[in-house]
Every structure is written in C-alpha cells, then in structure tokens.
Amino acid sequence: xxxxxxxxxxxxxxxxxxxxxxxxxxxxxxxxxxxxxxxxxxxxxxxxxxxxxxxxxxxxxxxxxxxxxxxxxxxxxxxxxxxxxxxxxxxxxxxxxxxxxxxxxxxxxxxxxxxxxxxxxxxxxxxxxxxxxxxxxxxxxxxxxxxxxxxxxxxxxxxxxxxxxxxxxxxxxxxxxxxxxxxxxxxxxxxxxxxxxxxxxxxxxxxxxxx
Amino acid sequence: xxxxxxxxxxxxxxxxxxxxxxxxxxxxxxxxxxxxxxxxxxxxxxxxxxxxxxxxxxxxxxxxxxxxxxxxxxxxxxxxxxxxxxxxxxxxxxxxxxxxxxxxxxxxxxxxxxxxxxxxxxxxxxxxxxxxxxxxxxxxxxxxxxxxxxxxxxxxxxxxxxxxxxxxxxxxxxxxxxxxxxxxxxxxxxxxxxxxxxxxxxxxxxxxxxxxxxxxxxxxxxxxxxxxxxxxxxxxxxxxxxxxxxxxxxxxxxxxxxxxxxxxxxxxxxxxxxxxxxxxxxxxxxxxxxxxxxxxxxxxxxxxxxxxxxxxxxxxxxxxxxxxxxxxxxxxxxxxxxxxxxxxxxxxxxxxxxxxxxxxxxxxxxxxxxxxxxxxxxxxxxxxxxxxxxxxxxxxxxxxxxxxxxxxxxxxxxxxxxxxxxxxxxxxxxxxxxxxxxxxxxxxxxxxxxxxxxxxxxxxxxxxxxxxxxxxxxxxxxxxxxxxxxxxxxxxxxxxxxxxxxxxxxxxxxxxxxxxxxxxxxxxxxxxxxxxxxxxxxxxxxxxxxxxxxxxxxxxxxxxxxxxxxxxxxxxxxxxxxxxxxxxxxxxxxxxxxxxxxxxxxxxxxxxxxxxxxxxxxxxxxxxxxxxxxxxxxxxxxxxxxxxxxxxxxxxxxxxxxxxxxxxxxxxxxxxxxxxxxxxxxxxxxxxxxxxxxxxxxxxxxxxxxxxxxxxxxxx
Numbered sequence: 001x002x003x004x005x006x007x008x009x010x011x012x013x014x015x016x017x018x019x020x021x022x023x024x025x026x027x028x029x030x031x032x033x034x035x036x037x038x039x040x041x042x043x044x045x046x047x048x049x050x051x052x053x054x055x056x057x058x059x060x061x062x063x064x065x066x067x068x069x070x071x072x073x074x075x076x077x078x079x080x081x082x083x084x085x086x087x088x089x090x091x092x093x094x095x096x097x098x099x100x101x102x103x104x105x106x107x108x109x110x111x112x113x114x115x116x117x118x119x120x121x122x123x124x125x126x127x128x129x130x131x132x133x134x135x136x137x138x139x140x141x142x143x144x145x146x147x148x149x150x151x152x153x154x155x156x157x158x159x160x161x162x163x164x165x166x167x168x169x170x171x172x173x174x175x176x177x178x179x180x181x182x183x184x185x186x187x188x189x190x191x192x193x194x195x196x197x198x199x200x201x202x203x204x205x206x207x208x209x210x211x
Numbered sequence: 212x213x214x215x216x217x218x219x220x221x222x223x224x225x226x227x228x229x230x231x232x233x234x235x236x237x238x239x240x241x242x243x244x245x246x247x248x249x250x251x252x253x254x255x256x257x258x259x260x261x262x263x264x265x266x267x268x269x270x271x272x273x274x275x276x277x278x279x280x281x282x283x284x285x286x287x288x289x290x291x292x293x294x295x296x297x298x299x300x301x302x303x304x305x306x307x308x309x310x311x312x313x314x315x316x317x318x319x320x321x322x323x324x325x326x327x328x329x330x331x332x333x334x335x336x337x338x339x340x341x342x343x344x345x346x347x348x349x350x351x352x353x354x355x356x357x358x359x360x361x362x363x364x365x366x367x368x369x370x371x372x373x374x375x376x377x378x379x380x381x382x383x384x385x386x387x388x389x390x391x392x393x394x395x396x397x398x399x400x401x402x403x404x405x406x407x408x409x410x411x412x413x414x415x416x417x418x419x420x421x422x423x424x425x426x427x428x429x430x431x432x433x434x435x436x437x438x439x440x441x442x443x444x445x446x447x448x449x450x451x452x453x454x455x456x457x458x459x460x461x462x463x464x465x466x467x468x469x470x471x472x473x474x475x476x477x478x479x480x481x482x483x484x485x486x487x488x489x490x491x492x493x494x495x496x497x498x499x500x501x502x503x504x505x506x507x508x509x510x511x512x513x514x515x516x517x518x519x520x521x522x523x524x525x526x527x528x529x530x531x532x533x534x535x536x537x538x539x540x541x542x543x544x545x546x547x548x549x550x551x552x553x554x555x556x557x558x559x560x561x562x563x564x565x566x567x568x569x570x571x572x573x574x575x576x577x578x579x580x581x582x583x584x585x586x587x588x589x590x591x592x593x594x595x596x597x598x599x600x601x602x603x604x605x606x607x608x609x610x611x612x613x614x615x616x617x618x619x620x621x622x623x624x625x626x627x628x629x630x631x632x633x634x635x636x637x638x639x640x641x642x643x644x645x646x647x648x649x650x651x652x653x654x655x656x657x658x659x660x661x662x663x664x665x666x667x668x669x670x671x672x673x674x675x676x677x678x679x680x681x682x683x684x685x686x687x688x689x690x691x692x693x694x695x696x697x698x699x700x701x702x703x704x705x706x707x708x709x710x711x712x713x714x715x716x717x718x719x720x721x722x723x724x725x726x727x728x729x730x731x732x733x734x735x736x737x738x739x740x741x742x743x744x745x746x747x748x749x750x751x752x753x754x755x756x757x758x759x760x761x762x763x764x765x766x767x768x769x770x771x772x773x774x775x776x777x778x779x780x781x782x783x784x785x786x787x788x789x790x791x792x793x794x795x796x797x798x799x800x801x802x803x804x805x806x807x808x809x810x811x812x813x814x815x816x817x818x819x820x821x822x823x824x825x826x827x828x829x830x831x832x833x834x835x836x837x838x839x840x841x842x843x844x845x846x847x848x849x850x851x852x853x854x855x856x857x858x859x860x861x862x863x864x865x866x867x868x869x870x871x872x873x874x875x876x877x878x879x880x881x882x883x884x885x886x887x888x889x890x891x892x893x894x895x896x897x898x899x900x901x902x903x904x905x906x907x908x909x910x911x912x913x914x915x916x917x918x919x920x921x922x923x924x925x926x927x
Contacts, residue, residue: 013476056383056401102441102491105407122477132440132489139436140403157462164458164483168423171290171486171497173440178477181433183395185349185367186375188241191395194348195402196433196480 006120006153007204013123017179018192019200023150027081030147030203031112035088037143037201038072038110071104073097073141074112075133085112101136111141111197117152117160118202124178125202126160128167135173144197146177150206212359213547213570218867221569226870228540234361234369235539241368242538243852245474245529249583252474261467266587268460269523273513279421279454280504286424290486292500300330300561303505307332307413307446308339310501314444316341316411320402322430322438323347324415325363325526326450326505328548329561332413343413344405346434348398355382361542363528363550364472369541402434410492412438416449417468417525418461419504425485426502427461429469429478436482443493446501447484451509452522464525471585472527508560517596518560523586524553530580530590535857535875536573545573552580552590559597564604571598573868575861575875576732577825592775595731602734621724621745625670658873659865659904662698669700673719678707683716685804688755690746690769690794692762693725694896699917702896706761706797706919709806717759720749728768731776732862740776744783747773752789761797761919763895764862767830770794796827798837798894798918807922809845819846819921820888820913822879822902823855824895837894837918844922846892853882858893860901876905883913890914892921 001009011021024030072094074085082098089096097104113134115125125146129135138144154160167174181196192198215221228234272279284294297303311319319341321327333343333354345354349367353360355378360366367375376389379397387397414435418427426447428435439445455461469475490498513519531537531551542550547558547566555574559567571594580590617624669691687710695703710717727742746769750758760766770791777787801807819841827833841848859865859875879902883891891906891913893899903915916924 017475017479056385100491105403105441124477130488132491135436135440139433139440157465158459161457161459161462165423168420168425168458168483168485171488172425172483173485173488174483175436176477176481176483177479179479181431182479183348183432184473185347185352185365186370186391186394187237187372188244188365188368189391191392194395194399194432194434195346195437 001120001155003150003153006155007150007206009155010118010120010123010153011204013120014179014200014202015123017123019123019179019202021202021204023206024203025205025207027147027205028084030145030205031081031085031088033201033203034072034074034110034112034145035085035092035094037145038070038094039092041070041109041143069093069095070109071095071097072110072112073101073104073108073133073137075099075101075131075137076114077112099133101133101140105140108137108141110143110145111137112145113138113147115146115148115152115202117154117163118148119155119157119160119176120153121156122178124157124176126164127175127177128172129175130171130173135175138175138177139196141197142193143199143201144177144180145201145203147203147205150204213544213566215569218569218572221573222868222870224544225540225573225868228544229870229874231369231541233371234541237368237371238538238541242532245532246852248474249471252470252476256466256470261463262585262587265464265467265525265585266520266523268455268463269586270520272455272460273452273519273522276451276454276510276513279456280451282421283419283424283454286422287486287502288424290424291497292424292486292502295501295503297503297505298507300505300507303330303448303503303507304332304335306503307448308336308341310444310446311336311341311411314411314499316442316444318405318409319343319411319413320346320405320409320438320442321350321413322415322428322435323350323366324413324448325549326415326448327413328360329450329507330448330505332448344402344409346402346405346438347430347432348395351398351402352378359543359548361550362531363526363542365528369543406437406441409442411444411446412440412442413446413448414438416447416453418455418464419449419453419502420456420458420461421454422457423485425458425483427465428482428484429465429480430482431473431475431479433480436480439482439484440490441492443490444499444501445484446503448503448505451504451506452513452524467585468525468527471529471583512560518556518593520586520588521553521556521560521593523588524557525586527585529583529585533579533583535575535577535579535859536871539871539874546570552594553588556590556593556597559601564601567597568601571601573871574598575825575857575859575864577857577861578829579825579855579857582829592772595734595736599734599736621722624725658869658908659876659901660907661904662900664697665700667700669696669703670719670721672700672704675717675719677711678715678717680712680714680716682714684714685756686716686718686754687757687759687800688750689717689719690723690726690750690758690760690762690765691719692760692765692896694900695761699896699899702761702899702917702919705923706917708923709801709919710804715804718755722749724749726762726765726768727776728764728772729862731768731772732864736776739772740780743769743773743776743787744780747777747783747786747790750790752786752793755793757795757800758790758793759795759797759800761894761896761917763796763824763827763831764897766794766796767826770831796831796833796894798827798840799833801922802836802840802843807840807844809843816845816847817890818849818886818888820849820851820883820886820891821854822858822883822891822893822898824893824898825855825857827894828855837892840918840922841892846890846921849886849888851882851886853879858898858901860897862897865901872901876901880905880909880911884911888913890916890921892916892918894918
C-alpha cells in the first residue's frame with residue numbers, strides 16, 4: 001500500500017469506530033480546527049457527560065471543581081504552536097492548560113495531542129505518553145483531537161513492532177487509541193464516552209515529510 | 212459462581228437459570244449476533260493461519276516460562292518496577308495487601324482482571340478494611356450487586372437496564388432514568404471521583420513482554436488508563452501464562468483477541484506500560500509500580516503433556532459465546548470463576564475437583580468451542596480428560612463402572628441388547644417408540660419419544676452377496692455402530708441399497724464392537740482405548756480403502772480420538788492413525804462415489820432442512836457434501852440459522868441434564884419449522900433419535916430422516 005492508500009484505509013477504519021477524520025493542510029489549520037470544536041461545543045453538561053444528572057454528593061463536588069469556562073489542554077505542542085494556540089484561545093474566550101492536568105479531573109473540554117504514528121489496518125493512533133499530562137489530556141478530556149502526519153501511517157501493527165520495542169527500552173507508557181471510549185456493558189448497547197473521551201477527532205496533515 | 216454440592220442441586224440451579232427470561236433472551240440474541248458477525252470480523256485475515264500461529268507462539272512461550280520470567284524481572288526492575296512472584300492465590304492477595312499497607316493506601320480503584328477474580332482479591336482486601344472499587348462499568352455493577360461476572364468479557368450481560376437503574380438509584384440516593392446512555396454517564400461521573408481520591412490502582416494484564424519488561428492491557432472503556440495513571444501506586448496482577456518473548460507475539464494475539472471476543476478489529480485502547488512512569492500524585496514524582504506474577508498451578512500445567520495447551524487461553528470468552536449450554540443458562544450456572552469451556556478445565560486446576568465436579572458433567576461435546584478458539588485449544592478433548600480425572604479422583608459412579616464392564620465384553624453387550632427387546636415390550640406396546648419410560652432410569656425425560664429396539668438387529672439381516680463384486684474397485688469395511696445395528700438397522704439397509712450390485716465391495720466384520728464413544732464420554736478412557744484397539748484389530752486399515760460409517764459420532768470418535776487414546780501404546784498409535792485416515796461418513800462417501808442422483812426431475816420438490824451433526828460438521832470437518840447430496844437427490848434444500856447448533860443429545864448428556872437437552876431441542880424444532888420444511892435430514896442416528904423424538908412429541912409437521920433413508924426412500 002502506498003501513502004494515500006494507507007491514509008484512505010486509516011480514514012475508513014477510524015470512521016467505522018465513530019471517529020471524525022479530517023485532512024488539514026498545516027498545523028495552524030489544526031489549531032484553528034481545535035479551537036473551533038471547543039467554541040462550538042457547549043460546556044460539558046450539554047455533551048451529556050453526566051453533569052446534568054442527579055449524582056451523589058461527592059460526585060457533584062468534583063463537577064464543582066471545574067471552572068465554568070471552556071478549557072483546552074495541549075501539553076505536547078511545539079513552543080511556536082503553543083503561542084499560536086494561546087492567541088486563538090484568547091480570542092475565543094477559552095482557557096488553555098499546558099500542565100498540571102491531574103487537577104482538572106472534573107473535565108476538560110478538548111485535549112489536543114500529536115500522535116506519533118498510526119496503523120491503518122485498524123484505524124489506530126499510537127501515542128507515546130510517558131509524560132503524565134499528555135496521557136491525561138487524552139483520557140479526561142471530553143473531546144480528544146489528535147494530529148497525525150500522513151507520512152506516519154503504517155499499514156499493519158507488525159510494521160511498528162520495532163518502533164514500539166524502541167519506546168519500551170526504558171520506562172514508558174504508550175497508548176493505542178482507536179475511536180472514542182466505549183462500553184456495551186448494559187444490554188450490549190454500544191455507548192460512547194464511558195470513562196475516556198466521548199469523541200475522537202483525527203486531523204491528518206497531508207504532504208508533510210514523515211517526522 | 213456455581214457452588215452446588217451435588218448434581219441434584221446443580222440441576223436445580225440450572226432449572227432456575229432456565230427460568231430467567233431476561234437472561235435467556237439476552238444470551239440468545241447475543242449468540243445469534245455473534246455467530247452471524249464472526250466471519251465478517253475476520254474479513255481480510257487468514258483466520259486459520261492466525262489461530263495456528265497464536266497456538267504455536269503461546270506453546271513456545273509456555274515451554275520457557277522460567278527464562279521469560281527472569282528476563283521480564285530484569286527489564287521491568289531496571290525500568291523502576293518491583294516484580295513479585297506469588298505461588299498461590301492467597302500469597303498473591305497477601306503480597307498486594309502488604310503493598311497497600313506499606314504505602315499507606317486505603318482507597319483502591321481496580322480495572323478488570325480475571326486473575327484477580329481467580330484469587331478473590333476484592334474479598335480479601337475488603338476483609339482487611341480497604342475500599343476497593345471496580346471501575347469497569349460491568350464489573351462495578353456486579354460488584355455493587357455482590358455477584359461474580361457471568362461472562363469473561365461482558366460481566367453484566369445477565370442484567371437489564373431496569374435492574375441497573377434501580378441499582379444506581381440506590382447507590383446515588385437519587386432516582387435514575389432507565390435510558391442506557393444516561394446510566395453510563397452517571398457511572399462516568401460517579402467513578403471519576405473514585406479515580407481522583409484513590410491512592411492505589413490495581414489492574415490485570417493481557418501481555419507480559421519479557422524482552423522489555425512491558426505490560427500490555429486491552430480495554431474499551433478507558434478505565435485501565437485512569438487506574439494506571441491517577442493513583443500514586445499501581446499494582447498489576449498477572450498470571451505467568453501471560454509471559455511472551457517480544458512485542459511481536461503480543462501484536463499477534465492482538466489481531467485475534469478483540470475480533471474473537473467482541474467482533475472489534477481492535478479494542479478502543481491498548482495500554483503498554485514499562486516500569487515506573489512519571490506520576491504527579493507520587494511524592495517521588497515516579498509511580499510506585501508493582502507487578503505480581505501469579506502461578507497458582509500454571510507452571511505445573513505448562514509442563515503437562517496434554518493440558519499445557521490450556522495456558523494458550525487469551526480470555527476472549529468466545530468458547531462461551533458459541534456454547535449451546537451457556538446460551539441457555541449463562542455464566543453463573545456455567546462456571547465457577549472462569550466461564551465457558553475453558554472454565555470447565557481451569558476450574559479443576561485453579562479451584563479444585565470439588566468446584567468442578569458438577570460443571571464438568573455439563574458438556575455436550577458438540578465441539579463448537581474448539582472451532583471458535585482463537586488459540587486453537589482442543590477444548591472438548593481437555594474437558595474429557597478433566598472429566599476422567601474428576602471421575603477417578605473420587606468415588607466412581609456405578610453407571611461408568613457398569614458401562615465399562617459391559618461395553619468391553621462384546622458378546623455380553625450384544626446379548627444384553629438382544630434381550631432388551633423382549634424386556635421393552637411392556638413399555639412400547641409394539642410401537643416403534645417406548646410409551647412409558649421406566650421411571651427409575653429416565654426421570655424427566657418425557658420431552659422426547661425414545662425409540663424401541665429393532666425386531667431384528669442389522670447383524671442378523673446382513674447379506675454379503677449383493678456387495679461382493681468379482682472385481683471390486685473399492686473395498687469398504689462397514690462400521691455399523693450400536694445404534695444403527697440394534698435400533699435403526701433400516702438406516703443401514705436403505706443406504707446400502709445404493710451400493711449393491713456395483714463396483715464396491717462392502718465387508719461387514721461381525722466381531723466389531725461399540726466404537727467406545729459412550730465410555731470416553733463417561734471418563735472411562737482405558738476401556739475406550741481397549742475397544743479402539745479391538746476394532747482396529749478387527750478391521751485392519753491395510754485391508755480396506757474406506758471404513759464407512761453412517762454414524763457421525765462413531766466416525767468422529769474413530770477419526771479424532773482413536774489416535775489420542777492409542778498414542779501411548781507403541782505401534783498401535785500408528786495403526787490408529789492409518790485407521791482414522793480411512794474413516795469416512797455416509798454423505799461424503801456417496802458424493803465421492805458419484806452416487807445418489809435423483810432418477811427423475813420432479814415438478815414440485817420436497818423441501819428438506821438439514822441438521823448438521825456436531826460430530827460431522829466440526830468433528831469430521833464435513834460441511835458441504837450432505838447439502839450438495841440433498842440437492843443431487845432432488846430435494847429443495849432449505850437453510851436455517853441453527854443448522855450447526857447441537858441437537859441437545861450429547862450421548863448420555865440428555866439423560867443427565869434433560870431440561871437443558873429439551874430446551875436446546877425446542878430451539879432446533881422451532882428453527883426447522885420456520886423453514887416450512889417437509890423433512891429434516893441428518894447424518895447421525897443419535898441426532899435422529901433426539902430430533903425424531905422431539906418432532907413426534909411436539910407433533911411437528913416434518914419427518915426426521917437419516918440421509919441414507921432420505922436419498923433412497925420415497926419422496927413425500
């Protein structure tokens with residue numbers, strides 16, 4: 001498979017597990033898209049993440065911890081991109097978190113991450129995240145936006161075995177992420193967003209050389 | 212969790228499970244959805260090749276467990292983890308409790324782990340005053356209800372949204388909706404605060420990669436990631452059977468496990484953890500990371516020549532998904548902790564004979580599990596082997612000993628069968644069915660009409676003349692099987708008419724005995740081996756081109772089990788293999804010989820539904836020939852969804868568990884009736900007995916025929 005076929009297969013497989021997949025031209029477009037997703041999204045309660053339901057008191061309290069402004073977490077951007085994102089967020093009235101995410105377990109609206117690579121066979125993102133903030137951005141956010149270079153899409157998991165072994169050569173935490181968090185534990189009805197993100201967006205930057 | 216003291220109690224538990232209408236419906240829907248989706252799930256994948264590779268890789272890993280363990284320890288500890296080894300379940304629980312104590316932990320969040328279920332870790336920790344919260348949605352639900360899982364992958368499949376809503380209303384102290392989406396979100400919020408406040412996370416692992424000291428964990432909900440990230444201490448409890456050499460083997464299993472478990476190409480998340488990662492909650496800035504390896508009988512199992520393959524299991528749960536018994540009674544009645552076919556085996560080794568003694572009886576030997584296993588475990592065979600140990604480990608049941616005594620003594624057995632015909636008169640009233648069953652033997656067996664013994668057994672009607680051509684092209688030994696010899700000789704006689712006066716020589720060796728399957732099913736493997744040796748001695752495979760049987764059960768037993776049973780005796784094993792190679796079923800033989808063509812085309816065709824005997828479609832791997840033969844013989848073959856589901860007979864099974872046998876039979880009858888078939892055809896006299904008995908009792912509008920009768924007899 002060539003690059004465009006791998007991109008095509010990745011897109012199809014990721015969509016099959018309810019991810020939104022878009023192609024963007026540059027990182028700046030990806031940042032603008034992320035802020036747009038956050039701006040259009042209403043606060044977490046509307047996204048049915050559970051805040052509006054009757055909860056026990058301790059669970060309600062946790063919700064109270066969350067500042068009632070929208071938040072984007074983006075812990076692993078290049079400095080230049082962080083600068084651009086800060087200015088976009090400011091214009092849109094959105095808070096930006098770059099670290100200390102554990103304090104925001106009550107909910108972050110959008111987590112933005114850069115994927116290391118992807119596997120087209122299953123529509124899977126691979127994110128090397130020993131950094132705890134990066135990990136949390138992909139876990140506790142309600143929407144996870146991941147940016148992927150089309151040159152980093154591999155056909156098969158076997159093709160990335162060596163890269164994985166490279167990650168694992170020291171203390172490490174690596175995540176395979178395929179679609180949003182899901183469960184079918186009640187009556188086998190598929191439901192998204194049980195513990196992790198309710199929604200996954202993958203932005204593929206096409207035409208850039210492999211990183 | 213099945214806890215009955217004796218078979219009677221166990222049957223009572225099963226009867227209750229059969230009454231659970233919600234569970235019955237849920238499991239039935241799942242069974243059908245799983246079956247229908249499975250091929251699509253493996254589209255584009257060489258499934259058989261993958262299964263073989265997973266089996267080979269796991270076997271290779273199990274043969275070098277010590278080395279893999281040493282390597283894993285070295286790598287994981289170099290990366291900052293502390294590795295522990297627990298010989299037994301109690302020891303594992305003690306180690307984990309001690310880690311909690313040493314690190315001043317009191318609140319624990321847990322992600323799903325069958326290994327922790329195995330050691331009953333939650334009970335242990337709770338008894339010591341720790342708060343343990345399961346965070347997988349299904350596991351949390353059953354924990355709140357004080358139950359164990361009823362499926363390895365879908366632990367709460369037995370519960371309805373209404374039950375969950377009531378439960379969540381209690382837990383939150385607020386009235387909850389029954390909308391599933393809302394209930395899931397309530398769980399999300401309720402559990403999120405538990406992650407925040409926990410000081411220890413406990414997970415299992417699907418892979419322990421020796422080369423790098425890495426754990427791999429699959430999950431859909433994402434709770435594994437929170438459990439392994441938010442608290443300052445992480446303990447992973449891992450069976451030593453999860454050790455594999457490199458990441459490659461993990462990726463290999465990962466191609467099969469989710470597809471076979473839930474029909475996903477991959478789970479939403481796969482988490483790979485090596486050593487101690489940065490942790491904001493930890494004072495040192497690094498996670499306090501512990502890996503507890505559990506043996507609990509595994510290393511001994513790994514060295515066992517027969518049972519080591521049980522350790523290939525990747526816990527996908529598929530053997531339950533396809534099991535016709537699980538489909539009716541669910542996991543609480545069909546498992547101790549491990550559920551389904553693999554549960555019947557592992558329970559004996561992990562939890563002991565007493566926990567397994569009733570469960571191990573509850574198997575039809577239909578082989579559906581063997582066919583679906585993603586690691587290629589020969590589950591039915593291992594179940595039979597455990598059954599033998601269970602039988603011989605305690606007081607031997609009278610039935611087995613008596614059957615062993617009689618069946619091995621061929622003349623005595625045949626004499627008993629002959630005299631049985633006279634003894635049965637009062638109960639048959641001279642009809643071909645038994646009217647009133649002798650209650651002592653056949654209590655609760657009124658769901659089907661049982662056939663009477665034939666007036667004249669096949670052996671007394673056999674005439675070799677039409678089957679002795681001067682220059683035969685093929686020389687065939689007929690293996691009659693007891694049921695057709697003594698109950699249904701007409702099946703043999705009508706089928707043989709096709710072969711008469713042709714180019715095929717048919718030899719019927721009178722001293723042949725029972726194939727031995729009933730003994731094998733009763734756990735009498737020595738007696739079964741003696742019968743196998745006797746039959747091979749009576750019909751030397753060197754003398755014949757084919758050994759033909761009209762009975763799928765005899766056929767599959769001779770083909771599959773004779774080589775196992777005789778493998779240990781020098782020389783005999785080779786002959787058993789040669790014998791097995793020549794065994795052929797009736798439909799395949801007729802197709803191969805180009806026989807059975809309809810004499811004239813008919814304007815209006817008789818509609819024939821087919822029942823694929825377990826021992827034919829899975830045991831002997833014969834799928835197409837019978838269906839093609841029906842069409843060749845001029846029938847309109849009408850397919851139905853339950854064609855390859857067991858009829859519920861399972862030899863003596865239907866006498867041990869009549870309620871389950873009857874319910875399985877009902878399902879089959881209903882599926883056939885829906886096709887509007889005029890006749891139901893099958894290839895095994897045992898299935899004929901079960902199906903005809905059911906059709907007769909339920910006054911179904913279709914006749915049940917053996918293939919031999921269907922293609923030679925009159926069309927309707």
